Amino acid sequence: MHKQHKKERFEEFRKICREHGLNVTPQRIAVYEALSGSKNHPSAEEIFRRLVSNFPELSIDTVYRTLNTFAHIGLIRIVGGYGEVRRYDPDTQPHHHFRCLKCSRIVDFESPEFSRLKVPDVLQRKCRITGVKVVFEGLCEECLSR
Amino acid sequence: MHKQHKKERFEEFRKICREHGLNVTPQRIAVYEALSGSKNHPSAEEIFRRLVSNFPELSIDTVYRTLNTFAHIGLIRIVGGYGEVRRYDPDTQPHHHFRCLKCSRIVDFESPEFSRLKVPDVLQRKCRITGVKVVFEGLCEECLSR
DNA sequence: TCCTGTATAAGAATTATTCTTAAAAAAGAA
DNA sequence: TTCTTTTTTAAGAATAATTCTTATACAGGA
Numbered sequence: 001m002h003k004q005h006k007k008e009r010f011e012e013f014r015k016i017c018r019e020h021g022l023n024v025t026p027q028r029i030a031v032y033e034a035l036s037g038s039k040n041h042p043s044a045e046e047i048f049r050r051l052v053s054n055f056p057e058l059s060i061d062t063v064y065r066t067l068n069t070f071a072h073i074g075l076i077r078i079v080g081g082y083g084e085v086r087r088y089d090p091d092t093q094p095h096h097h098f099r100c101l102k103c104s105r106i107v108d109f110e111s112p113e114f115s116r117l118k119v120p121d122v123l124q125r126k127c128r129i130t131g132v133k134v135v136f137e138g139l140c141e142e143c144l145s146r
Numbered sequence: 147m148h149k150q151h152k153k154e155r156f157e158e159f160r161k162i163c164r165e166h167g168l169n170v171t172p173q174r175i176a177v178y179e180a181l182s183g184s185k186n187h188p189s190a191e192e193i194f195r196r197l198v199s200n201f202p203e204l205s206i207d208t209v210y211r212t213l214n215t216f217a218h219i220g221l222i223r224i225v226g227g228y229g230e231v232r233r234y235d236p237d238t239q240p241h242h243h244f245r246c247l248k249c250s251r252i253v254d255f256e257s258p259e260f261s262r263l264k265v266p267d268v269l270q271r272k273c274r275i276t277g278v279k280v281v282f283e284g285l286c287e288e289c290l291s292r
Numbered sequence: 293t294c295c296t297g298t299a300t301a302a303g304a305a306t307t308a309t310t311c312t313t314a315a316a317a318a319a320g321a322a
Numbered sequence: 323t324t325c326t327t328t329t330t331t332a333a334g335a336a337t338a339a340t341t342c343t344t345a346t347a348c349a350g351g352a
């Protein structure tokens with residue numbers, strides 16, 4: 001991804017849009033370029049601010065809509081806050097989660113093995129690590145049977 | 147946690163509150179009981195709805211405040227949507243994250259090993275798993291040096 | 293070029309969460 | 323107990339993120 005040249009990335013982008021029946025608009029190009037050129041997992045607001053000076057008629061709603069569309073077709077991913085409501089877990093013991101991509105259900109499971117994953121060197125050197133969690137994602141039983 | 151009896155759990159709860167200089171109020175007891183008796187990682191709103199019929203003067207603000215307090219002292223955990231703004235990642239290749247608990251910075255790292263974690267049987271049987279991510283949490287370089 | 297469906301801007305609306313403030317409750321001291 | 327101080331709460335206003343509505347503009351195909 002970061003290795004590609006701008007040109008190639010653009011062609012790839014255009015192709016993926018076409019495959020999903022999406023028009024290739026200046027707004028979509030701008031949002032995709034802004035995101036794929038950034039390393040810090042920006043929010044919609046940050047992307048909007050980065051673009052609006054060169055693209056004054058761009059609206060924040062379009063940025064949200066565009067990013068959602070991209071995430072929907074798998075062109076980008078959502079990380080961090082999922083824009084969902086905050087949820088709470090009474091279990092403070094180390095444990096891990098499965099999260100249903102469709103209904104957002106969260107299922108706990110225990111795995112001493114996962115709780116003992118080795119911290120990668122690159123993190124170990126710079127950060128103080130206080131915990132690790134493994135999140136499997138997919139479709140839950142209920143959503144599968146529909 | 148779920149193994150304990152109500153009584154023991156309550157004594158433990160009271161003890162932890164005291165240790166952190168928190169008064170043990172009916173609201174706090176109610177919110178903690180509601181959360182620790184639930185298996186589905188409820189939102190503040192859900193907890194509020196569960197309680198308000200027996201506790202009509204309870205306010206939603208108190209539920210939020212109480213849950214935040216509990217999370218702060220480590221009595222419960224926040225899962226799922228972190229209540230933070232949604233953020234986007236242009237990298238759709240399997241990779242993993244470190245997340246700073248203080249400034250919410252997200253740092254990518256790659257680990258083919260983590261991307262190949264074996265799906266636990268309990269999930270394998272019921273769900274369709276489409277991905278896995280490992281999230282390390284702690285304090286980042288910048289936040290450590292303050 | 294024109295046509296048709298798709299995408300957009302603008303701003304209103306919605307929703308989750310936090311803040312403000314005055315009152316109530318709890319803890320501590322006398 | 324009663325008085326004082328500190329903490330907590332309820333109520334509702336405020337804020338911030340995200341989505342919706344609608345009329346207009348644009349993209350891609352014929």
